[in-house]
Amino acid sequence: MKLVNQQLIKNTNLKLLYNSIFENRGISRAALAKKTGLSRTAVSALIDELTESGFLYDSGTGDSAGVGRKPNCLELCSGNHYIAVFGWEEKRVHAQLIDICGSTLLQQELYRTPGDSYTELCHAFLEERILKLIRSTQLLGICFVLPAMIDPEKETVFSTTISLAQDQGETGVIPLLRETFSSYAAAVFNDTACAAYAEKIYTAILEKDYAFIRFSRGIGAALFIQDRLLGRACASYTQFGHFSISPQGPPCPCGNNGCLELVLSEEALPGRLHAEGTSSSLLSLPSIGYADLGRAALYGDQTAIQVIRKMAREFSFALSNLICLVHPRLIVLGGNACTLGPVFLEEIRLSLQETGFRRMTENVRIRYSGLDAYACYNGAMKYFFDIHYQFTGSMKGSFFIG
Numbered sequence: 550m551k552l553v554n555q556q557l558i559k560n561t562n563l564k565l566l567y568n569s570i571f572e573n574r575g576i577s578r579a580a581l582a583k584k585t586g587l588s589r590t591a592v593s594a595l596i597d598e599l600t601e602s603g604f605l606y607d608s609g610t611g612d613s614a615g616v617g618r619k620p621n622c623l624e625l626c627s628g629n630h631y632i633a634v635f636g637w638e639e640k641r642v643h644a645q646l647i648d649i650c651g652s653t654l655l656q657q658e659l660y661r662t663p664g665d666s667y668t669e670l671c672h673a674f675l676e677e678r679i680l681k682l683i684r685s686t687q688l689l690g691i692c693f694v695l696p697a698m699i700d701p702e703k704e705t706v707f708s709t710t711i712s713l714a715q716d717q718g719e720t721g722v723i724p725l726l727r728e729t730f731s732s733y734a735a736a737v738f739n740d741t742a743c744a745a746y747a748e749k750i751y752t753a754i755l756e757k758d759y760a761f762i763r764f765s766r767g768i769g770a771a772l773f774i775q776d777r778l779l780g781r782a783c784a785s786y787t788q789f790g791h792f793s794i795s796p797q798g799p800p801c802p803c804g805n806n807g808c809l810e811l812v813l814s815e816e817a818l819p820g821r822l823h824a825e826g827t828s829s830s831l832l833s834l835p836s837i838g839y840a841d842l843g844r845a846a847l848y849g850d851q852t853a854i855q856v857i858r859k860m861a862r863e864f865s866f867a868l869s870n871l872i873c874l875v876h877p878r879l880i881v882l883g884g885n886a887c888t889l890g891p892v893f894l895e896e897i898r899l900s901l902q903e904t905g906f907r908r909m910t911e912n913v914r915i916r917y918s919g920l921d922a923y924a925c926y927n928g929a930m931k932y933f934f935d936i937h938y939q940f941t942g943s944m945k946g947s948f949f950i951g
Contacts, residue, residue, distance in 0.1 A: 747928025
C-alpha cells in the first residue's frame with residue numbers, strides 16, 4: 550500500500566510539473582518550484598525523469614532579470630509520444646494520431662457502409678497505418694469519441710445518433726472495444742465533453758463554472774462545476790437537448806414533447822421558413838442547414854433573420870433555466886451553432902435579459918467557440934493524458950469510460 554501511495558504521489562507531481570510547463574513554456578526549474586510548491590530538489594529530480602523519458606527538453610538558457618546564473622528554459626518535447634483518437638459518425642470515422650503537445654501527425658477519414666464495424670475499421674487502421682508510422686511504445690493510449698451518452702456503471706451506450714448493430718449493439722460495444730484493444734490503454738468518451746475540454750484548455754477558460762453547448766445532429770451540453778467536468782466525459786449526467794421548451798410541441802423519440810434538439814434541429818428549418826408566410830431563396834435548396842440560414846441572415850435575408858431570432862428566443866428559455874440551476878459564469882456555443890452567426894448570438898443575449906432570474910442571467914457571458922470542428926479530438930487527447938495517463942506503472946490493458 551505504501552508503494553502504491555508513493556507512485557500516486559509521484560504521478561501527481563509529474564503531471565503537475567508537466568502541465569505547469571504546458572501552460573508556461575520556457576519556465577525555469579526555480580520558477581516551477583515556486584509555482585508548484587515542490588522543493589527544488591524534488592523538481593530537479595522529476596524534471597530529469599521527464600526529460601529522460603522524452604516528455605521535456607531543456608532549450609538552453611533564458612533571460613535573467615537579476616545577476617548570477619541564467620535559468621534554463623524547459624519546453625515540451627514533441628514527436629515522441631502520441632494518442633490515437635477515433636471519432637465515430639454515422640457514415641465515417643475520423644482517425645487522428647495526435648502528439649501530446651497537440652500536433653496532428655496523421656489524419657484520415659475512414660468511410661463506412663452500414664455493414665461495417667466501427668471497431669474493426671479502427672483496429673485495422675491502427676495496425677496498418679498508425680503502427681507503421683510510430684513504435685507501439687510511443688502510443689500512450691487510444692480514445693474512441695462517440696456521439697452518445699455513456700453509462701460507466703453498466704458499461705453501456707445509450708441515446709446515440711449512430712447504429713452500433715455491427716459492434717454488438719449499445720450493450721456490447723464497450724466490452725468489444727475492451728477485448729479488441731486489450732494490448733493498449735484505451736478509453737471511450739462523449740464527443741461534446743471532449744469539445745468542452747478542448748475549449749477550456751486551448752482557449753484558456755478561467756471560469757470555474759462553465760457550460761459548453763454543442764449543436765450537431767442533436768444538442769449536447771457539458772458542464773464544469775468548480776473546475777470539474779460533471780459526470781466526467783460520459784455525458785450521462787445531463788441531457789440538455791431533451792429539455793422541453795414546448796410541452797405542446799411535436800413528440801420526440803425520447804417520449805417527451807417539444808424537446809430542444811427537435812424544435813431547433815436543422816430538419817425543422819424548412820417548416821420554420823414556411824411558417825413565416827413569405828418565400829425565401831433558401832427553400833429552393835435541396836436541404837437547409839444552420840450554415841445556410843446564418844449566411845442568408847448575414848446578407849440581409851429578412852425571413853432568415855426572423856427565423857434565427859425566434860430560434861434564439863426559444864433557446865434562451867432553456868438557457869435561463871440552466872443558469873438558474875447551476876449558474877455558469879460562461880456559456881460557450883460550439884459545433885454547428887457557430888454557423889448561425891451574429892444575429893443568433895445577439896438575440897440570445899437580449900432574450901436572457903428578459904427571461905429567467907435577472908440577478909443570475911446578467912452575470913453570464915455567452916460566446917461562440919473559438920476552435921474548429923476537429924477540436925473535440927484534441928480535447929479527447931488532452932483529457933486522456935490529463936485524467937487517465939499514468940507516468941508511473943504500466944498502462945497496458947487499462948480501459949477507461951469517461
